[in-house]
Amino acid sequence: MSGDLHTLIRLHKWRLDEKRKALAELQTLADKLANDVARLENEIKSEQEIARGSAEASFGYANFAKLAIERRKRLAQSIAQVEAQITEATDEMAEAFQEVKRYELAQEGRDKRDEAKRKQRENAALDEVALSGFMRRR
Template sequence: MSGLEQMLRLQKWTLDEKRRQATDLEALIDRLRGDVRRLDEEVANEVEAARNDLELQRVLPDYKRMMAERRERIEKSIADLSAELDKLRDQIMESFAELKKTEQTIANRAQRQRVAQRRREQNRADEVGLQLHRRKKDTTL
């Protein structure tokens, strides 16, 4: 296996790994967004329940503040993960570009080798043709 082919394998593996990481980050972000939705629903349910219960109405402001802080932490995590995902997507684009350059280099090298091989074969055929022509010319004299 040539050095370029080994580099191509490494680039493919790296690209696949980055894509897996991006997929994992996207899943985590989706899960956190679901957590925010569930948190909002839970707060709405508690507010509704507090309408009929005086004891719940007294603790509701503390509960809402605590849930707002929790929601804020989750949203900060989502923002951090989204920034990390953006960086990873940039890296994926760069890795993909490098992979395509390597593939093109390998294809160009293979094309040059095919052209050189055809040229050698043509030169051999021309040499055989010349020898046959000389022999035929020598026998006619």
């Protein structure tokens, strides 16, 4: 009967691993978005430098600036969504970890009780053997 929690522990550990993987994927996505933002900022600075150099380039910069502002806005929205998902995934992972710990502690308690019962039976058997030997010698 003590083995029945081992299956639940394995199941919950698997679920925990899946939640860890999902969180890692979200964090990778957040890193990619942060890199996209940095790249966009570098592009904006570069275009500003070019626009300062000539009147023709400054005319084209206005169009670039509109697109860059829109792209920056979309990236900010994406980052906010991913951060919310990371928060949720972190909470789910913490809950999954608590579930695993709960089952592991319950199994540990069962194992200790089973071991105590086994030792008690073993001691009773040894006592019986000793008593029988004592009675035979008398």
